[in-house]
Amino acid sequence: MTHTAEETAADRAAGTPAGTAAGETKDVHRQVVDIIASRTLYDESYLLPESDFEGELGIDSVVFESILETVREHFALAGPLPGGLTTIRELAEAVEEALDAVPGAVSGTAPDAVPGPDGDVLLETLVAQAMHHTRYQRHQLGPDADLESELGIDSVVLTSIVADTADALGLAADVAGGVAATTLRTLAEELRPHLTGTAGAVPVRPEPGADSGTESGAESGAVPPEPYGEDSWDSRSMKDFMEERDPDLFAKTRSFGAYLRRRRRDRLYWYGMPLRSRCGNRAVIFDELTGREREFLMFASNNYLGLANHPKVVEAICEATRTYGATHTGSRFIGGTNTLHKELERRLAAFKQRPACIVYPGGYAANLGAISALVKSYDTLITDKLNHMSILDGGKLSGAERRIYRHNDMADLERVLARCADRPTGRLIVADGVFSMHGDICDLPEIVRLAREYGARVMIDDAHATGVLGRRGSGTAEHFGLKGEVDLELGTMSKTLAGMGGFVVGEEEVVEYLRHYSNSYVFAANIPAGVAAGLIASIDVIESEPERIERLWDNIRLLHGLLTDAGFDLENTRSAILPVVVGDERAAMEMGRAVRARGLYCQTVVFPGVPLGDARLRVSVTCEHTRQDLAEAAGIFVDAAREVGVLPSAG
Known part of the structure; x- marks a missing residue:
């Protein structure tokens, strides 16, 4: 059977393998793919039936729980899904089995099933791309909803939706500019004349039956915890309050509030207690x-070298604040750059023995900004399973294909690299130098070797390695004798360096690119001059007091x-x-x-x-x-x- 480019693209958008008619795919599978796409920002073409949630899609446990909860709610399942589900096919089959077990339910269909809008391939592709760029589920993207006022889709996001739709359907690249449509339906009509060789005729997908399942809004089947007595243990964790559904947006906060009050009453909550002294031993x-x-x-401080209380550091902060004021009230490009910021970047680059450095408002902002600036939706981000949350969020923000390898398992990393080696796009391996909740160190020599072999770039997060690893304390690369072999070294300045902010060091051209394309740098005020002065003093102390x-x-x-x-x-x-x-x-x-x-x-x-x-x-x-x-x-x-x-x- 021969398929047109439009049909193949639409099949991919619906999770149908190429060469299979769209109508042959079970409706349950398509809706499961819709949910996964809405929770991960993936284009649906990546979500193949055998895609492994963790190893191939990089879906961590927090996002996976959100997917499962949404699936249970969407299909009105009365009980939990079985454990050990690793692929999209397994999840879809588990949903079908759960539906088959319900008297009156129709196997292979779902409550509140939403077919493709009018069976129109062009409109279907637009909806799929809108899901990818907005994280909405399909049923939330009404074809006649106003893009701006009802869906919150601004001109920047709309341009991306149109561009990706044009790419999927083989339209001219310039159709992304100048669109005037206000709904997805009118947008489809505006793009229809651009379909090459079709004269506006777009293949349609057969509509599935509309008589399936129970009514939407059915109870999810979640069982509330039983009342607990005075001496009993509330076995819930913070996970239980992540996906609580209620028409009142704040209902989850009240549930969590009761849980938190009990923890405090039992003296089991000490997070955020305020210090009334310096933080030393x-x-x-x-x-x-x-x-x-x-x-x-x-023993809860990251003040590893005691610099937060060092007289030279404290005095440098005070003197610079008296000279330059409390802060500068601007971003680095607009009135927010001080001579001390330039000096700090020069000193950090020298300390890390790299050509250039960019300073961000925080370590979290550094990971968000660097990853989302360099890695795009067509690239692949490869991360260790135990990486810091800022790395995972940077990947989500980038929209890239994300793959997770088992913690410090270099054989698994090689397997991941091999499976994406034929993609003609970029690959970035990111790992913590020191893993913050485990204290172990990444296998940097093997990461570097595999990156060279498979043509990937490497970024190491030295948040807990700076000032700790290496004879000079410059981090993981020095510890392994690999200075200059790691493409990007990232760090935070709120730990050993006793200040605030984050940084990335690397080649001059890469750093300058980050400076102009990292939103967390361009659109955020930077650290105050006094803090920068204290950080420079901290580097001075590290270099002068190796003991x-x-x-x-x-x-x-x-x-x-x-x-x-x-x-x-x-x-x-x-x-x-x-x-x-x-x-x-x-x-x-x-x-x-x-x-x-x-x-x-x-x-x-x-x-x-x-x-x-x-x-x-x-x-x-x-x-x-x-x-x-x-x-x-x-x-x-x-x-x-x-x-x-x-x-x-x-x-």
């Missing part, structure tokens, strides 16, 4: 639960040995982050409470910081800790773990 913290302040051993790095590593080795000897699981940490792995969220929360009761403050990490079942206490070591601090801390962790049953009791 000890800190005074105001306990908002008891209304009292107390001094704690501080701080030596002392940090003496402390890391000492506490690591004490905790390991006590029987704690610290995974494969090789940095200043020591994860005390507990697993169960309740046990981790209760151990965190027991640790704080004994006068030590560290982070208790649960979902979404780590997956469910992987809860832990996260211990950060600094050069300011004394040997007495470390011995006392180890004793506190042991006593608290025994109290709550994480470690067996003594004797």
